Amino acid sequence: xxxxxxxxxxxxxxxxxxxxxWKVFWILLIITMVELGLGLSLYALDLPExxxxxxxxxxxIILSLAKAYYIVSVFMHLGDEIxxxxxxIVVPLMLFIWFILAFLGDGxxxxxxxxxxxxxxxxxxxxxxxxxxxxxxxxPGGKD
Amino acid sequence: xxxxxxxSDSFTFGAFLISYGTIRFSQNYWPAPSFVFNTFxxxxxxxxxLAFVSLMTFILIMSSVxxxxxxxxxxxxxxxxxxxxxxxxxxxxxxxxxCQAWEWNHLITGEHATLIDGKIxxxxxxMRHNPWGMEVADHAAVLDALRNSSHETLVKxxxxxxxxxxxxxxxALSNDRLIGMLNSENLRVHLPGPVAFGGxxxxxxxxxxxxxxxxxxxxxIMLIMAxxxxxxxxxxxxxxxxxxxxxxxxxLVWVFVFLCFYLV
Numbered sequence: 212x213x214x215x216x217x218x219x220x221x222x223x224x225x226x227x228x229x230x231x232x233w234k235v236f237w238i239l240l241i242i243t244m245v246e247l248g249l250g251l252s253l254y255a256l257d258l259p260e261x262x263x264x265x266x267x268x269x270x271x272i273i274l275s276l277a278k279a280y281y282i283v284s285v286f287m288h289l290g291d292e293i294x295x296x297x298x299x300i301v302v303p304l305m306l307f308i309w310f311i312l313a314f315l316g317d318g319x320x321x322x323x324x325x326x327x328x329x330x331x332x333x334x335x336x337x338x339x340x341x342x343x344x345x346x347x348x349x350x351p352g353g354k355d
Numbered sequence: 356x357x358x359x360x361x362x363s364d365s366f367t368f369g370a371f372l373i374s375y376g377t378i379r380f381s382q383n384y385w386p387a388p389s390f391v392f393n394t395f396x397x398x399x400x401x402x403x404x405l406a407f408v409s410l411m412t413f414i415l416i417m418s419s420v421x422x423x424x425x426x427x428x429x430x431x432x433x434x435x436x437x438x439x440x441x442x443x444x445x446x447x448x449x450x451x452x453x454c455q456a457w458e459w460n461h462l463i464t465g466e467h468a469t470l471i472d473g474k475i476x477x478x479x480x481x482m483r484h485n486p487w488g489m490e491v492a493d494h495a496a497v498l499d500a501l502r503n504s505s506h507e508t509l510v511k512x513x514x515x516x517x518x519x520x521x522x523x524x525x526x527a528l529s530n531d532r533l534i535g536m537l538n539s540e541n542l543r544v545h546l547p548g549p550v551a552f553g554g555x556x557x558x559x560x561x562x563x564x565x566x567x568x569x570x571x572x573x574x575x576i577m578l579i580m581a582x583x584x585x586x587x588x589x590x591x592x593x594x595x596x597x598x599x600x601x602x603x604x605x606x607l608v609w610v611f612v613f614l615c616f617y618l619v
Contacts, residue, residue: 229427236420243416247409250618254389254404268619275614279607286423287603289358300358307369314373318380326383336383 235285242274249274357597361604364566368608371562372615375555386487386548388617391480396457408617411454412609415567418447419606422574426599429592434581437595441578444602448571455564459557468512468544470496474503475544477511482553488546497544501534509533512542556616563612566605573598 249271258264284290289297326333379385389404396407421443428436466477467486475497478484491497501509510525513536525533577598586592 229424232420232423232427236416239416240413243409243412246614246618247405250405251389254387271618272614275610275618278610282419282603282607282610286419286606287600296358300362303362304365306366310369310373311376314377315380318377321377321381322383325381333383 231285235281238281239278242278246271246274357600361600364604365608368559368562368611371555371559372611375559375615378549378551378555382549382551384489384549386485386552388619391462391487392458392617394461405617407454407458408613411451411458412613414447414451414454415606415609418444418451419603421447422599422602426592426596429586429595432587432592434584434587437581437586437592438578441574441581441595445571445574445578448567448574448602451567452564452571455560455567459560462556466511468542470500470544470546473500474505475500475508475512476504477508480553480556482557483550485548485550485552486545487552488548491544491546497542498534500544501537501542502530506530506533509537512537516541559612560616563605563608566608570598570602570605573601 249267253264253267258267289300392408393402393404394407395401395403421440425437425440425444428440462480465479465486467479468475469478469484469486469488470491471478478486480486506526509530510522510533513525513533514522516537528536577595580586581592581595586594
């Protein structure tokens with residue numbers, strides 16, 4: 212990692228106090244508590260799949276991204292680096308936007324296709340309780 | 356260079372998590388995390404959804420803070436401060452690994468009543484089995500399955516329901532007597548869940564745990580180097596800063612592992 216050559220990009224002004232660190236710690240802690248509260252509310256309310264559930268999950272995801280931002284910019288001091296350095300890190304990460312959209316879309320299209328062309332599979336995996344044990348026994352669980 | 360390594364590592368983790376997401380999106384049913392992760396060491400069968408993993412998250416965030424404080428002391432060339440905060444960081448890392456070991460052990464050795472091949476089996480979460488499918492609502496089916504189940508399984512089920520009965524005593528009873536002692540209305544039996552859950556869970560949390568482990572090793576080396584005055588002679592604590600970057604990255608990955616496996 213380090214062979215006596217100092218990397219210019221890593222130099223920055225040492226912050227004068229630890230106040231900022233503790234402030235970010237409290238922010239992270241509070242965000243985590245809110246996330247947990249939302250996660251538990253999903254459990255407590257036992258919501259059906261629908262708009263409200265997606266809203267809660269979306270909020271949790273946005274809060275996690277906020278946490279990631281605080282960790283990277285304050286704890287890892289990326290916010291203090293020079294702009295071009297930040298860009299060489301952040302721009303390639305943009306690939307994730309496509310990555311996530313494409314692959315999650317792929318997954319759900321696979322589900323839709325399977326449900327459409329294999330009604331037996333759909334019945335077996337959505338109506339759980341009603342299924343007869345014999346019918347489950349004859350066909351081993353979904354291959355994933 | 357550390358930043359570019361971390362960027363490539365984030366693609367590795369990202370690819371893992373996205374492939375998990377793809378499989379999850381392709382399934383009609385996926386076990387709810389607050390149902391799977393609801394135990395706490397020493398709390399027995401009490402239902403405490405997400406409590407233990409919150410503790411793990413807190414430990415990791417806390418150790419990230421002590422790491423920043425170590426880096427901060429390094430800026431001021433304060434050897435004692437660096438050593439102190441590095442020691443706390445290492446302790447936090449070890450606590451996290453201990454928690455994860457307990458959680459894995461609990462998942463693997465757990466015994467959950469699952470309806471497999473028309474009989475009830477007690478299984479834990481492994482790479483091949485997932486005991487958290489949909490609940491079987493049909494009591495007649497449960498009763499049928501009980502009749503096909505092994506003697507050993509029935510003894511365990513009765514013992515779980517009624518702790519006053521000694522297993523030795525129950526062993527002597529016939530299967531029919533044992534089934535009579537069970538109330539099939541109260542018995543919660545699940546179908547096997549998606550097999551991929553185990554592979555992804557153990558694979559990704561294991562890969563993250565391995566990062567924590569190597570982070571702890573790196574931190575121990577940094578602690579020794581700081582203690583023996585290597586950095587003091589060198590005139591700067593940049594190495595601490597780089598170890599810190601790695602450690603924060605581990606924390607950062609946990610934010611997303613926590614999100615994908617435990618929250619949503």
